[in-house]
Amino acid sequence: MADDEYTYEVIDNERDARLCAQLIAEQFTNRHPITVFDRITTNSFFDQYSWPLLANVLDERLSFLARHRSSGEIIGAVVAGDLYLFQKKYPYDLSHPAKAIAISDLYDELNDIFIRRDFNQELKPNMVLQIPIIAVRSEHSGNGVASQLHAVMFDRARDTKGFQYAFVRATNPIIRHIYVNKMGGRELTLVDPTTWRWKKKVDRLLYPYNDYRDEFIANILIKLIAEQDMSTV
Numbered sequence: 001m002a003d004d005e006y007t008y009e010v011i012d013n014e015r016d017a018r019l020c021a022q023l024i025a026e027q028f029t030n031r032h033p034i035t036v037f038d039r040i041t042t043n044s045f046f047d048q049y050s051w052p053l054l055a056n057v058l059d060e061r062l063s064f065l066a067r068h069r070s071s072g073e074i075i076g077a078v079v080a081g082d083l084y085l086f087q088k089k090y091p092y093d094l095s096h097p098a099k100a101i102a103i104s105d106l107y108d109e110l111n112d113i114f115i116r117r118d119f120n121q122e123l124k125p126n127m128v129l130q131i132p133i134i135a136v137r138s139e140h141s142g143n144g145v146a147s148q149l150h151a152v153m154f155d156r157a158r159d160t161k162g163f164q165y166a167f168v169r170a171t172n173p174i175i176r177h178i179y180v181n182k183m184g185g186r187e188l189t190l191v192d193p194t195t196w197r198w199k200k201k202v203d204r205l206l207y208p209y210n211d212y213r214d215e216f217i218a219n220i221l222i223k224l225i226a227e228q229d230m231s232t233v
Contacts, residue, residue, distance in 0.1 A: 006075070025049075063080050076140065119167075185221060196209060
């Protein structure tokens with residue numbers, strides 16, 4: 001699918017996937033409040049988070065990139081995968097070693113809260129699409145790229161695999177506004193990073209975001225199928 005300025009494509013090869021992971025690392029380490037607070041370098045974010053995350057779901061063919069039509073440059077990417085498969089591969093376990101990046105363990109905890117409490121039904125394959133991360137180059141923001149990335153991703157997830165819901169963790173008020181007010185999502189658990197305690201054994205601060213001065217992080221659930229259609233799924 002394409003518009004006048006951009007094309008939108010499934011991420012289906014390692015070369016594009018690496019370029020997308022690099023783009024995500026650059027944008028997050030320069031613009032994302034909690035990542036900036038952690039003072040994570042672009043290389044570290046790529047090695048420890050964005051590339052492993054995208055590589056893990058590449059075969060699912062549910063992640064999308066946005067490409068600038070005239071230059072061919074990748075200017076946006078959204079990573080997505082089946083939450084059921086993710087939790088089967090990486091079950092939440094407090095006995096596991098702490099991650100190098102504290103926010104990774106906070107996100108894992110939010111996933112566990114969503115599965116155990118927020119979702120309130122049995123998790124099954126091809127049921128909940130997890131969207132762990134999205135990024136658009138700053139010079140292309142405000143052009144509807146993020147919205148279109150979500151649209152093509154939701155269409156593919158729903159129409160080819162029957163996903164009924166999307167799950168996202170929103171880390172700032174702008175993203176929360178988009179998912180709740182524009183996409184019809186519902187806020188569930190809210191976590192204040194300043195009071196979050198690192199529950200795994202670490203030799204670092206137990207409250208790593210005690211001095212963080214930004215918004216709450218929210219678990220948000222979005223329905224991909226209308227109520228009348230869900231009764232037949």
